[in-house]
Amino acid sequence: MKRGWYSGRVFPRLVQWSMGQAGFIPLRQSLVSQASGLVLEIGFGTGANFSYYPSQIHSLTAIDPNPGMIPMARSLQEEAVIPVHLALGSAEALPFPSSSFDTVVSTMTLCSVPLPSNALQELLRVLRPGGRFLFLEHGQSPDRSVRLWQDGLTPVWKHLGDGCHLNRPMVQMIQTQGWTVTALENFYLPGVPKAFAYFSQGMAVKA
Template identity: 40%
Template sequence: MDQERKGHRWFAAIYDRMTASAERSYMKAIREEIVGGARGRVLEVGAGTGASFPYYNDHADEIIATEPDRYMLDRARRRAEEAGRPIELRQSPAEDLAFDDASFDTVVSTLVLCTVEDPAQALWEIRRVLKPSGELRIYEHVRYDHAFGAFWQDVITPAWRWFGAGCHPNRDTASIIREAGFEFQQLELMKPVPPIPPMVFSRPHIKGVARPS
């Protein structure tokens, strides 16, 4: 956790430029659906620079966004000010959420579970703070479902983690979500990026809505 607290200054500095083309093309519709579907009291984990903030609508009554990396958090603060509605920010990893049990209607996670240090612990925490009727709304890049792709993801992961501020391209995130006690109401496998390096290593994505089972 120490590295996240210390932060990744350079990664935070280039993040919005690095993701600008994806945001303009496929991420817009995905955020409209995943973030725009958030209702009630909402917790966003790993908010990064706040790319999701413009997509919350009036169905979200209260928004609390957490992010452990102080450089990301600085940028998220600026985005929150531009959002035109209150978004409370807290510096915190998803593995240790300082909120009461069953206190949120929705938890949003976009491109975060690849990076958290302990995804199983993060998902147990998310499940703890979600109401039994609550929703976990996710968009994540995940492990290939065939051995060839997964093998190359395992090979590239040590280097990818270094360049990608802790990102693991080889996580079977849907399984980790289920093992933490969630049931998917919707789950879609997507391949929105072309099969060329480097994107080919993080090509399968999942978009889903899960409920505590």
């Protein structure tokens, strides 16, 4: 996928700033601390999750379609206490054999994947039997007034956010692609405008 100057140079710096906000740190920590075994993370961005993975996992393979993220992720890759393998690629066509991973992780990624249903099917494919999908995603609010704002802002926000959608029904989307959600917390992130702040954090297994 060809990416322009904004996507490759400007957007990674915006991600580094926004994802480094203090409110995200405990959410990231609580999510990735549950990872085990061989782990795949889709949409590694600038590598903000790397330092929160438990030291006992075997390895972390992290994939992202945007080459502009690599230079920023490298420094955090080097500081991680676990082996981190970076790769460029799309979540809709993962370059890994079936049943390769024990845990797959997605944080603020499914909002911008062009074909999220394909990506979720790919995650099912590469996950081993008994494996877990850990997710922290923002998406469609249950409140009608907020949804109206999300629907109105998304056409513009997609361009500013490198494909990010504010109005995807994340949990429903995950469930309809063959996952059983076994743990879930929905909430508005404090201090953030509600159109951007409705989050779902949880765990899913193969249905």
